[in-house]
Amino acid sequence: xxxxxxxxxLRLLPRGFREEYGDEMCRVAEEHWRAVRGGxxxxxxxxxxxxxxxxxxxxxxxxxxxxxTTTGGVTMDGFRQDLGQALRALxxxxxxxxxxxxxxxLGIGATTxxxxxxxxxxxxxxxxxxxxxxxxxxxxxxxSGERDGVSAENVRDLAEAAERLSxxxxxxxxxxxxxxxxxxxxxxxxxVSHGFFDALGVEASVGRTFLPGEYQQGxxxxxxxxxxxxxxxxxxxxxxxxxxxxxxxxxxxxxGVMPADFRYPDAAGAWMARPPxxxxxxxxxxxxxxxxxxxxxxxxxxxxQAEADRIATSLREAYPEANADMGFELVPLREYLxxxxxxxxxxxxxxxxxxxxxxCANVAGLVLARGAQRGREYALRGALGASTGRLISxxxxxxxLLTAVGGAVGVGITLLGVRAIQALGPDxxxxxxxxxxxxxxxxxxxxxxxxxxxxxxxxxSLRLSRPDLRDALGDGSRGATGGTKAxxxxxxxxxxxxxxxxxxxxxxxxxxxxxTVILDKELGFEPRDRLALQVFAYDGYxxxxxxxxxxxxxxxxxxxRMEAIPGVTGTAITSNLPGATDGTVASIEIExxxxxxxxxxxxxxxxxxxxxxxxxxxxxxxxxxxxxxRAFQSGDNPDGAPVIMVNETFVRRHLGDVDPLGERxxxxxxxxxxxxxxxxxxxxxxPLGHTSAPIPEAYFPLSQIPSGSLTFVLRAATDAATMVxxxxxxxWAVNPGxxxxxxxxxxxLLSDWLSERRFNLFLLSTFSAVALALAAVGIYGLISFSxxxxxxxxxxxxxxxxxxxxxxxxxxAEGAKLAGTGVVIGLAGAYYLSRFLRGMLFxxxxxxxxxxxxxxxxxxxxxxxxxxxxxxxxxxVDPVAALRSx
Numbered sequence: 001x002x003x004x005x006x007x008x009x010l011r012l013l014p015r016g017f018r019e020e021y022g023d024e025m026c027r028v029a030e031e032h033w034r035a036v037r038g039g040x041x042x043x044x045x046x047x048x049x050x051x052x053x054x055x056x057x058x059x060x061x062x063x064x065x066x067x068x069t070t071t072g073g074v075t076m077d078g079f080r081q082d083l084g085q086a087l088r089a090l091x092x093x094x095x096x097x098x099x100x101x102x103x104x105x106l107g108i109g110a111t112t113x114x115x116x117x118x119x120x121x122x123x124x125x126x127x128x129x130x131x132x133x134x135x136x137x138x139x140x141x142x143x144s145g146e147r148d149g150v151s152a153e154n155v156r157d158l159a160e161a162a163e164r165l166s167x168x169x170x171x172x173x174x175x176x177x178x179x180x181x182x183x184x185x186x187x188x189x190x191x192v193s194h195g196f197f198d199a200l201g202v203e204a205s206v207g208r209t210f211l212p213g214e215y216q217q218g219x220x221x222x223x224x225x226x227x228x229x230x231x232x233x234x235x236x237x238x239x240x241x242x243x244x245x246x247x248x249x250x251x252x253x254x255x256g257v258m259p260a261d262f263r264y265p266d267a268a269g270a271w272m273a274r275p276p277x278x279x280x281x282x283x284x285x286x287x288x289x290x291x292x293x294x295x296x297x298x299x300x301x302x303x304x305q306a307e308a309d310r311i312a313t314s315l316r317e318a319y320p321e322a323n324a325d326m327g328f329e330l331v332p333l334r335e336y337l338x339x340x341x342x343x344x345x346x347x348x349x350x351x352x353x354x355x356x357x358x359x360c361a362n363v364a365g366l367v368l369a370r371g372a373q374r375g376r377e378y379a380l381r382g383a384l385g386a387s388t389g390r391l392i393s394x395x396x397x398x399x400x401l402l403t404a405v406g407g408a409v410g411v412g413i414t415l416l417g418v419r420a421i422q423a424l425g426p427d428x429x430x431x432x433x434x435x436x437x438x439x440x441x442x443x444x445x446x447x448x449x450x451x452x453x454x455x456x457x458x459x460x461s462l463r464l465s466r467p468d469l470r471d472a473l474g475d476g477s478r479g480a481t482g483g484t485k486a487x488x489x490x491x492x493x494x495x496x497x498x499x500x501x502x503x504x505x506x507x508x509x510x511x512x513x514x515x516t517v518i519l520d521k522e523l524g525f526e527p528r529d530r531l532a533l534q535v536f537a538y539d540g541y542x543x544x545x546x547x548x549x550x551x552x553x554x555x556x557x558x559x560x561r562m563e564a565i566p567g568v569t570g571t572a573i574t575s576n577l578p579g580a581t582d583g584t585v586a587s588i589e590i591e592x593x594x595x596x597x598x599x600x601x602x603x604x605x606x607x608x609x610x611x612x613x614x615x616x617x618x619x620x621x622x623x624x625x626x627x628x629x630r631a632f633q634s635g636d637n638p639d640g641a642p643v644i645m646v647n648e649t650f651v652r653r654h655l656g657d658v659d660p661l662g663e664r665x666x667x668x669x670x671x672x673x674x675x676x677x678x679x680x681x682x683x684x685x686x687p688l689g690h691t692s693a694p695i696p697e698a699y700f701p702l703s704q705i706p707s708g709s710l711t712f713v714l715r716a717a718t719d720a721a722t723m724v725x726x727x728x729x730x731x732w733a734v735n736p737g738x739x740x741x742x743x744x745x746x747x748x749l750l751s752d753w754l755s756e757r758r759f760n761l762f763l764l765s766t767f768s769a770v771a772l773a774l775a776a777v778g779i780y781g782l783i784s785f786s787x788x789x790x791x792x793x794x795x796x797x798x799x800x801x802x803x804x805x806x807x808x809x810x811x812x813a814e815g816a817k818l819a820g821t822g823v824v825i826g827l828a829g830a831y832y833l834s835r836f837l838r839g840m841l842f843x844x845x846x847x848x849x850x851x852x853x854x855x856x857x858x859x860x861x862x863x864x865x866x867x868x869x870x871x872x873x874x875x876x877v878d879p880v881a882a883l884r885s886x
Contacts, residue, residue, distance in 0.1 A: 003026075003029070003030060003033070003049065005049070005053065006026070006029060006049055006052055006053050006056065007026055009053055009056050009057065009060075010022045010025070010026070010056070012056070012057060012060035013056075013059070013060045013063060014060075014063050017063055025056075029052050033048060033049075036048065097402070099777075100363050100402045100406070101402060101405045101406045101409055102406075102409070103359045103362050103363055103406070103774065103777075104359055104360075104363055104402065104403055104406025104407070104409070104410070104449075104452055105405075105406045105407075105408075105409025105410045105412075105413055106355070106359060106410075106413065106770060107352075107355050107356035107357075107358070107359030107360065107406075107410070107448075107452065108356065108359075108406060108407055108409075108410030108411075108413075108445060108448045108449055108452060109409065109410035109411070109412070109413025109414050109416075109417060110352040110355050110356070110413070110417065110767060110770070111349075111352040111353060111355070111356045111410075111448050112410055112411070112413075112414040112417075112441060112444055112445045112448060113352075113413070113414045113417030113418060113421065114345070114348050114349050114351075114352045114763075115349065115441060115444045116414065116417075116418055116435050116436065116437060116441045117345060117348075117421060117432070117435055118345050118346070118349055119435075119438075119440050119441060119444075120432070120434040120435045120436070121338055121342075121345060121432075122338060122342060122345065123440070124434065126333060126334060126337075127202070127259065127261040127262060128200045128201050128202050128264075128333075129200075129201025129202060130201055131201070131333060131334070132332070132334070133294055133295040134199065134200060134201070134292065134293070134294055134295075134332070134333040135165075135292070135293050135294070135295065135301065135304070135330040135331060135332055135333060136290065136291065136292055136293075136330070136331045136332075136333055136336040137150060137155060137158065137168065137291035137292065137293055137308075137328055137329075137330060137331075138150065138291070138328075138329050138331060138336075139151075139154075139287055139326060139327070139328070139329075140326075140327040140328065140329040141325050141326070141327075142325045142326070142327045143325045144325075147329065148287040149286075149287040149288050149289050149290060149291075150170065150286075150287065150289050150290075150291045150328075151280070151283055151284050151285065151286040151287065151289065151322075152170050152172070152193065152274075152276070152277065152280045152283070152286075152289060153280045153281055153283065153284050154284055154315060154323070154326070155168060155169070155170045155193075155289075155291045156170075156193075156276070156280070157311065157315060158308065158311055158328060159195065159293075161311050161314075162293075162304070162307055162308065162311060163296065163299075163307065164295065164296050164299040164303050164304035164307045165293040165294065165295065165296060165299075165304055165307075165308075166198075166199075166293075166294050166295070166296040166297070167195040167198040167199035167293060167294045168195060168199065168291065168292070168293040169192060169193045169194060169195040169196035169198075169199055169291065169292060169293075170192070170193045170196075170274070170289045170290065170291045171190045171191070171192045171193075171196060171264075171265050171271075171274075171289060171290045171291070171292070172190065172191040172192075172274055172288075172289045173190060173191075173288065173289075174189040174190060174191040174272060174274075175187070175188060175189055175536060175741065176189045176223070176247045176248070176249065176252070176270065176272070177247055177248040177737070177738075177739040178245055178246065178247050178739075179246040179247065179737065180233075183732055183736050183737075183739075184248065184736065184737050184738055184739035185739055186739040186740065186741050186742075187229065187233075187247075187269040187270050188268055188269045188270075189223075189268060189269060189270045189271065189272055190265060190268050190270075190271050190272070190290075191271075191272045191273070191274035192210075192271050192272070192273065192274055193215065193274045193275075193276075194210075194212060194215040194273075196271075196292065197209040197210070198294070199292045199293050199294040200262075200264060200292060200294075201294065202258070202259065202262055204224060204255075204256030204257055204258055204259075205227065205257055205258060205259040205260075206230070206238060206241060206256060206257035207224075207241040207242075207254070207255050207256030207257055208255055208256045209224055209255075209256055210222060210224070210255070210273040214273045215273050215274070215275050216275050217275045217276070221247075221249060221250065221251070221252040221253070221272065221273075222252065222253050222254075222255045222272070222273055223245070223252045223253065223254050223255065223270050223271070223272055224254075224255060224256040224257070224258060224270060224271045224272075225240070225254060225256070225257045225258070225269070225270050226257075226258055226262070226263075226267070226268055226269055226270060226271075227257060227258060227259060227260040227262070228260075228267070228269070229269040229270055230257045240254050240257075241254055241255065241256065241257070242254065242255070248737070248739075252272070258271070261434075264292070265290040284319055284322035284323060285321075285322040285323070292333070293330070301330060301332065304330055305329070305330050308328040308329075308330055309327065309328070311328065312326060312327045312328045343836075343839060343840070344756070344760050344840060347507075347760075347764075347836060347837065347840070348760070348763055348764065348767075351504055351507065351763075351764055351767045351768075352767055354500045354503060354504055354767075354771060355504070355767050355770055355771050355774075356448065356451075356452065357496070357500055358496075358497045358500050358501060358771050358774045358775060358778075359452070359774060360451075360452050361493040361494075361496050361497045361500075361778065362493075362497060362774050362777060362778045362781075363402070363452075364493055365490045365493045365494060365778055365781060399453055400453055403449050403450075403452050403453035404449065406449065406452065407445060407446065407448070407449030407452070410445055410448070410449065411437070411442070411445050414437055414441065414445065415437055418435045418436065418437060421435060421763075422435060424759060424762065425759050491818060493778065494775070494778045494779055494818050494822070495818055495821050495822040495825065496822070497771075497774060497775040497778045497779075497822070498775045498778075498779070498818065498819055498821075498822025498823060498825075498826060498859060498863065499822045499823075499825040499826035499829060500771060500775075500826065501768070501771040501772045501774070501775040501822075501826065501859060502822065502823055502825075502826025502827060502829070502830060502855065502856070502859055503826050503829045503830045503833060504764070504767055504768040504771045504772075505768045505771070505772060505855045505858065505859065506826075506827070506830035506834060506851060506852060506855050507764055507768070507830070507833075507834060507837055508761070508764045508765045508767075508768040509851040509854065509855045510834060510837055510841060510844060510846060510848060510851050511757070511760060511761045511764055511765075511837070511840065511841070512761060512765065513844050513848060513850070513851050514757075514840070514841045514842045514843070514844045515754075515757055515758070515761055515842075517842055517843050517844060518690045518691055518754065518757070518842050519690065521686065521690045521691075522686075523578075523579075523685060523686050523690065523750070524578075524624060524683050524684050524685030524686060524694070525578060525622045525623050525624050525685050525746075526622065526623030527579065527745075527746035527747045527749075527750050528746075528747060529715060529716045529717070529718075529719075529720050530621075530622070530713060530714065530715055530716070530720055530745065530746040530747075531713070531714045531716060531720040531721070531723045531724065531727065531743065531744075531745050531746075532577050532580075532585050532711050532712070532713055532714075532743065532744055532745070532746060532749070533711070533712045533714075533724070533727050533728065533731070533740055533742075533743045534577070534580075534585045534586060534709075534710070534711045534712075534740070534741040534742050534743070535710050535711075535712070535731065535738055535739065535740055535741055536708055536709060536710070536741055537551055537554065537708050537710055537738065549734075549735060551706060551708070552703070552706070554734055554735055554738070555573060555615075555702070555710065557734045558712065558730055558731055558734050559571050559572075559573070559615070559712075561730035561733060561734065562712065562714060562727055562730045565714075565723060565726045565727065565730065567716050567717050567718045567722075567723065568714050568715070568716055568717075568723065569715045569716065569717050570617060570620065570621040570714070570715040571617070571621065571712060571713065571714050571715070572614065572615045572616075572617045572618035572620075572621040572622070572712075572713050573614065573615045573618065573702055573710050573711065573712055573713070574612055574613070574614045574615075574618055574622075574711050574713065575588055575590075575612050575613040575614070575702070575707040575709045575710070575711070576588045576589060576590070576610075576612040576687075576709070576711070577711045577713070577746075577749075578622075578685045578686065578687045578688075579686075579687075579688070579689055579746055579749040579750050579753070580711075580749060581689075581749055581752045581753065583742075583752060584742040584743070584744040584748075584749065584752075585711065585741075585742045585743075585744055585749060586709075586741065586742070587687075587688070588709045589610060589687075590610065590611050590612075591608040591609065591610050591611070592608065592609060592611055592667055592668050592669050593606035593607070593608055593667075593668050594606060594607065594608075594609050594665050594666060594667040594668065594698070595665070595666045596654065596655070596663060596664070596665055596666075597663065597664040597665070597666070597675070606668075607654065607696075608696075609646075609650060609667070609696045609697065609698045610687070610695055610696065610697045610698070611667070611669065611697070611698050611699070611700060612697065612698075612699050612700070613699070613700045613701070613702040613705050613706070613707040614632070614699050614700075614701070614702055615632075615701075615702050615703075616631065616632040616633055616634060616636070616701070618632075618699075618713070619631050619682055621713050621714075621715045622713060624682050624683055624685060625682065625683040626645075626680050626681070626682050626683075627648065627681050627682065627683055628660065628661060628680060628681040629645075629660075629661045629678070629679050629680035629681055630679055630680045631645070631680055631682075632645065632679075632680075632699075632701045636701040636703065636704065637701070637703045637704065638703060638704055640704070641677065642674055642675065642676045642677070642704060643676060643677055643678075643679045643701065643704075644665060644667065644676040644677065644678055644679070644698055644699065644700060645678065645679060645680040645681065645682055645698065645699040646660060646678055646681055646682075646696070646697065646698050646699075647681065647682050647683070647684050647685070647694065647696065647697040647698075648681060648682075648683060648684045648694070649684050649694045649695060649696050649697070650696035650697060650698060651681055653696055654696065660678050660681055661678060661679070661680075661681075662677060662678065663677070663678045664676065664677050664678075665677075665678065665698070667698065669700070669705060676700075682699070685697070688753065689749075689750055689753030689754065690750065690753065690754065691753065691842055712727065712731075714727055720745045720746075720747075721745050721748075724743045727743070728740050728743065757840070757842075760840060772858075772859065772862055775822070775859075775862075775863075776862050776863065776865070776866040777866070779815055779818060779819060779863050779866040779867060780866040780867070780869065780870065808872070811867065811870055812864065812867055812868070814867070815863055815864065815866065815867030815870075816860070816863070816864070816867070818863070819859065819860055819863030819864075819867075820860070822859075823856050823859050823860060826859070827852055827856060830852065831847060831852070834846040834847065835847075
């Protein structure tokens with residue numbers, strides 16, 4: 001330190017103080033130095049000037065702090081004072097405070113709730129080792145571009161030839177019937193080939209997974225339980241490891257339990273080792289298995305895909321019939337699992353972002369209106385020397401308090417919202433049960449609150465921190481005006497709210513219109529009061545030959561017992577139920593080639609038809625109309641003539657104008673081409689719910705073409721759901737060893753197909769309704785304030801002969817102008833943004849004119865209602881009282 005540096009540090013002092021006392025301070029410091037320097041060395045000199053400089057810096061800080069305090073500058077103490085004043089002011093105005101906090105809390109809570117879903121579904125790491133290097137292998141039709149499942153043999157060839165994939169395995173849907181307490185119980189299982197757990201990079205949480213030798217034929221059956229099965233069926237007993245379970249396939253040994261979050265390919269009950277099957281080589285065209293692989297170290301997805309393309313080309317050349325137009329596509333696991341929900345979640349996040357924007361605009365308008373009423377106060381503060389920073393601090397303190405409380409309310413709403421989504425959301429929404437308010441969600445809530453504070457408080461702070469004394473005292477009644485600039489800003493905020501609400505409403509309207517179109521589609525069958533119970537009784541079903549319980553006897557006896565259940569008015573069986581979701585009840589889709597007598601086709605050119613086996617009463621029980629010919633009869637048995645029924649789509653597509661009755665089809669089923677005569681035509685049904693299209697279908701009598709896939713259908717006179725237990729008892733009474741795969745009402749199955757659409761519609765409609773309500777509040781608040789501000793003007797107009805209706809029309813016109821401007825801007829935005837909804841719509845264009853016009857009218861009508869009350873107040877203004885208030 002030196003005297004020169006000390007003199008330079010004088011610039012830290014306030015300018016006025018420095019000019020008056022700076023030279024004197026330097027003179028005193030130098031005199032003091034001359035008095036003491038004789039007894040100090042070089043180090044003592046440095047230490048002396050360091051102490052002097054430190055004292056100068058402290059004094060400069062003290063002087064600046066005092067100056068800011070006396071002139072209204074911003075300090076921590078001053079900001080604390082502002083917070084205290086803001087708190088007292090908000091307590092004294094509970095109406096304003098409650099509305100503001102509720103508005104912000106609603107916006108923050110809705111936004112944070114949807115973010116919690118996005119966090120659980122899209123942002124949480126996959127529960128697998130190095131999950132971003134895992135890919136699913138799907139079969140891609142090169143002609144149509146459609147994706148489908150794979151066959152075991154094709155995947156085995158891929159695994160042997162690929163160098164860019166370190167592990168490739170298949171998972172085949174399977175089923176194990178366990179014998180518990182004398183009855184069979186289904187344990188839904190996946191049979192997985194060697195390398196499955198290696199590809200996923202996951203180990204058992206208890207016990208182990210499969211050893212390499214256990215993937216060979218004849219090594220004995222082993223089982224790995226899911227965590228849910230271990231807990232619910234075995235009480236989380238570690239002793240189950242190594243124990244044997246009695247199943248329909250004999251004894252199986254439990255060797256491990258998987259972690260709780262392991263659910264691939266889906267939430268199965270168990271996994272079995274899958275050795276190569278003898279029939280794999282004959283099933284290359286199969287497309288019902290899942291496949292998973294892991295990128296080899298150093299390999300990229302692009303390199304692995306190029307290699308898979310080369311292997312697929314060689315397989316098409318080697319097996320042209322089974323692999324025509326077949327290709328492999330490697331899909332990252334995250335995209336495969338969550339790709340179908342990514343777009344709806346992001347759209348919902350955009351929707352709640354708009355709600356938050358509207359909430360912030362509403363609060364900003366409220367703060368501006370309240371600040372405008374205090375315009376004289378801010379103007380006088382500025383005239384008395386309060387700096388811009390001091391005024392910003394004063395206004396911002398109130399905004400921060402409101403936002404902090406609103407954020408706390410928002411977190412509470414998030415807790416309720418997460419529970420509501422988990423209760424109302426579709427079961428197949430991945431990770432919906434993993435939604436929680438964790439650290440990431442709370443951090444997002446804090447950020448949302450901070451953004452809300454900026455958006456709702458920054459504009460008012462900047463506007464109110466620059467008061468114009470002449471504007472405050474001369475532009476309105478008794479200083480209760482915010483001036484024309486503030487009015488214009490509030491008007492812009494309201495227009496923004498209306499425009500944003502229109503965008504949301506159009507989106508919800510398009511989804512609602514689409515949903516209505518879906519529900520209007522004819523199913524072709526009657527789902528009400530129908531119950532389905534599915535069992536599988538394939539070859540080898542006879543458990544005790546001495547009892548003579550053949551499949552035919554089992555079917556007849558179960559139908560007889562079900563008919564005797566009180567409230568049951570009809571029973572039937574089908575091998576494939578329309579509306580089955582592959583969840584509770586499996587969809588068994590079988591397509592076989594056929595020819596019509598007289599056709600001249602080359603082998604391999606035969607069209608395909610979806611076939612089902614049914615009992616004679618099936619069409620009556622399901623409410624499917626027979627439009628031509630007859631339904632099956634008891635005489636259509638193994639000894640009768642081979643007959644078949646087809647649907648209307650089959651006739652239109654393959655027979656044209658030819659009379660279908662009596663036409664003979666040769667259908668290849670079970671490797672045996674059998675000529676069959678068409679005896680009836682039934683109405684089209686939608687096989688996979690309302691959104692699916694009818695396909696060519698044919699029906700065999702179950703007694704002529706037996707099936708191990710048996711779905712019992714009961715028509716009930718009362719609530720069909722109450723028939724599950726007695727219908728199950730009817731099955732177990734005939735054979736206790738027969739497990740019920742699944743049971744559900746047809747209405748529940750159809751509801752599952754619509755659950756995701758219903759969920760998205762519910763959320764977007766809720767957010768839209770909130771947005772419209774907030775926009776209406778904004779219009780009401782602005783027009784009310786405008787009427788209050790113009791009481792003097794309105795009084796003068798009445799005193800000069802103005803009619804009440806004219807005043808009312810003037811106020812309504814003001815509201816209509818704001819709403820109309822917002823609607824036009826909103827419709828333009830909706831026209832551009834609605835295209836992102838295309839994938840969520842059904843037979844409705846994103847620019848559907850009827851929806852746009854209807855929602856515009858709704859918004860304008862809502863705006864008119866919001867303006868009506870202030871307009872009534874303007875119409876009833878007392879000219880004498882209004883003039884006296886001036």
